[in-house]
Amino acid sequence: MARAENKVTAGPTAQMVANLARKLRLRKGWTQEQLGKHLGFSGAAVSAMETLAQPASDDMLVALEKVLGEGLGVFEEARPFIRLEKYPAQFQGYSVLEQKAVVLRPYETFVVHGLFQTEEYARALIGGGYPPLPEQRVEDLVEARMARKALFDREPVALIELVLEESVLRRIIGSPEVMRKQMLHLAECARRRNVTVQVLPLDCGLSGEHAGDRGTMNVMETPAHDRLVFLEVEGESLLITDPSKVSKLAQRYAKIQSQALDTRASLNLIEELAGDQR
Structure with a gap:
């Protein structure tokens, strides 16, 4: 079922790669099994790639x-586009903007933001969702999510400021060990000079104010210094570009930051909770 669906939904880059690989293989007079041996893959994997049952x-x-x-670099140049096509449709446009952003300010209420997820956490999260996904689709999404991490080391450097609810750290995804490694990774990210991580405490609302009560958001600044806000819920997404609406959401994000623990206290809490998972 999943393989038949892939053949229908495969993106244009996957189709180009499949057609080109097949033509070049035939020009060499190789079978799929022979090409697989040269590639280090099975003949079945080559067949799946060429028929679009499983994109490369x-x-x-x-x-x-x-x-x-x-030496033409065609397959090398196809790599980022293939990754893009593996994302859910509602995320593809945003992912391009994310990789070019000069400032990212995500606020998360339920799970660790995708840029900060470990592979094990991402796999447990994606694989445990509903409706269940085929195993290969889970692996494709995990691979695509891990590729987003290139933003951390990109030049010119991006400023990334994450605020996440304390409940995110206390919600076990996968297993206590998966969560321990996830929090240690968060702590490692928080020590980067271009990254800040703040935790909005569970008792934030005790003062009568909770600026983050309307859910997650991603505030972004583009290379042209335009500000955008990306919202995603229940598999649907919305990219907000209207300056007045973006301004209101950016102000709300700033208020959320002000209500969160400072970076030192946030790092201490993350490391403390990581220790509790041992």
Whole structure:
């Protein structure tokens, strides 16, 4: 079922890669099994790639470039576009903006933000959702999510300011060990010079104010210094560009930051909770 669906929904880059790989293979007079041996994959994997039952993985694209690329760089250049096509449709447009952003300010209420997730946490989260996804689709989404982390080391550097609810840290996803590693990773990220991580405490509302009570948001500044806000809920998304609406949400985000623990106290809490998972 999933493989048949892939053939219908495969993006244009996946189709181009499949057609080109097949033509180059036939020009060499190789069977799918023979190409697979050169690539380090099975003949079945090559067949799945060529028929679009399973679009090429990042590792396969690297191998295809070495074996069939002939120095043209076609398969190498296809890698970011294949990754993009693996994202859910409602996220694809935002992912392009995210990778180019100069400032990102996400606020999360339920789970760790995708940029900060470990592979194990992402796999448990994606694999445990509903409706259940085929195993290969889970792996595709995990791979695509991990690829987003390139933003942390991109030049020019991006400023990333994360605020997350304390409940996110206390909500066990996968297992206590998965959560321990996730929180240690968060702590590691928080020590980066271009990253700040703040925790909005559970007792935030005791004062009668809780600026984050309307849910998650991602405030972004583009290279052209335009500000945007991305909202996502229940598989649906909304990109807000209207300056007055963006301004109101950016002000709300600033208020959320002011109500959160400072960076030192947030890091201490994350490390304390990580220790509790041992």
